[in-house]
Amino acid sequence: MTLPLHCLPPLDSLKGFVAAARHLSFTRAGEELCLSQSAISRQVQTLEEQLGVALFQRSTRSLRLTPEGERLFRAAGEALDRLGSVVEELSASRRRPRVTISASTGVAALWLVPRLSDFQARYPDIGVRVAADNRNVDLEAEEVDVALRYTTPAAAPAGCPRLFDETMAPVASPALAAGLPDGPRLSAANLPHLTLLSYEDGRDYPWLRWEGWQAELGGPPSAARAQLQFNHYDQCLYAAQAGQGVALARLPLIADALADGRLQTLLPPRPTPEGRTLYLLRSRYSQRPEVEAFVQWLLALSVQTP
Numbered sequence: 001m002t003l004p005l006h007c008l009p010p011l012d013s014l015k016g017f018v019a020a021a022r023h024l025s026f027t028r029a030g031e032e033l034c035l036s037q038s039a040i041s042r043q044v045q046t047l048e049e050q051l052g053v054a055l056f057q058r059s060t061r062s063l064r065l066t067p068e069g070e071r072l073f074r075a076a077g078e079a080l081d082r083l084g085s086v087v088e089e090l091s092a093s094r095r096r097p098r099v100t101i102s103a104s105t106g107v108a109a110l111w112l113v114p115r116l117s118d119f120q121a122r123y124p125d126i127g128v129r130v131a132a133d134n135r136n137v138d139l140e141a142e143e144v145d146v147a148l149r150y151t152t153p154a155a156a157p158a159g160c161p162r163l164f165d166e167t168m169a170p171v172a173s174p175a176l177a178a179g180l181p182d183g184p185r186l187s188a189a190n191l192p193h194l195t196l197l198s199y200e201d202g203r204d205y206p207w208l209r210w211e212g213w214q215a216e217l218g219g220p221p222s223a224a225r226a227q228l229q230f231n232h233y234d235q236c237l238y239a240a241q242a243g244q245g246v247a248l249a250r251l252p253l254i255a256d257a258l259a260d261g262r263l264q265t266l267l268p269p270r271p272t273p274e275g276r277t278l279y280l281l282r283s284r285y286s287q288r289p290e291v292e293a294f295v296q297w298l299l300a301l302s303v304q305t306p
Helices: 011-023 026-033 037-051 067-094 105-122 174-178 210-217 233-241 251-259 289-304
Strands: 056-058 063-065 098-103 127-132 146-151 167-172 195-199 226-230 246-250 277-282
Touching: 011 026, 011 037, 011 067, 026 037, 063 067, 098 105, 098 289, 105 127, 105 146, 105 233, 105 251, 105 289, 146 289, 167 174, 167 233, 167 251, 195 233, 226 233, 233 246, 233 251, 246 251, 277 289
Parallel strands: 098 127, 098 146, 195 226, 195 246
Antiparallel strands: 056 063, 146 277, 167 246
């Protein structure tokens, strides 16, 4: 027989109890619910008085559920989870659908953002949030739907599609290349006339450092006229477009700049070490129609990337 609604405990008391049972701490439960520790304690005490049973075993340093508390926690926790899911679905139905994508600052600035207008034209009712960050974010914990990860085939999660093959080459503006005494190429004769643009963000990317290209340089990087360092990859490439020096470019990211003549290569392309390139990751919780549309758009876009 179902208990009448007026006999059930207040929702606030159940929320306070579930939070305290989840954390086994009145203090942390209060932080979750934006209440004081004493307010949570009073809610739990009121609930215990209404039910006529102790829900926690209290000591000066710990909090433990009693058997009755464990039983109520299972039932109330599941009920509140279901309620939360329904509230989220109802709220989402009133909101404009949105997709959150994570990518490194370089990939976001050089490849993704310049192409987003195409997605917006195709899906004007879907919003996009770009979370540009050079760290590998936890998709579920940070509520990210899709991520673009630069990694090797061996390290890529199983089943993740590879967006495109990637090659590298030194690049410079056509004006700078045309003024080199040994022609528009990287060589020992040109090195003293060049400023080397470097990407350094504190992580180990040897294939993006000039030391790994010493044979092509025809001498050590120190033989160059100067060096400029940047902690964002897109800044390094924008400096090259402005004629400030020569940069090591991941060619698919600058395909547009190469096509319209803002940049040109100074050596033939070479593959990245261990086949490193971009992979498409998707949160296991992001099965919404707008996420599927964005994923399919990314996959189609990758086919068009040279």
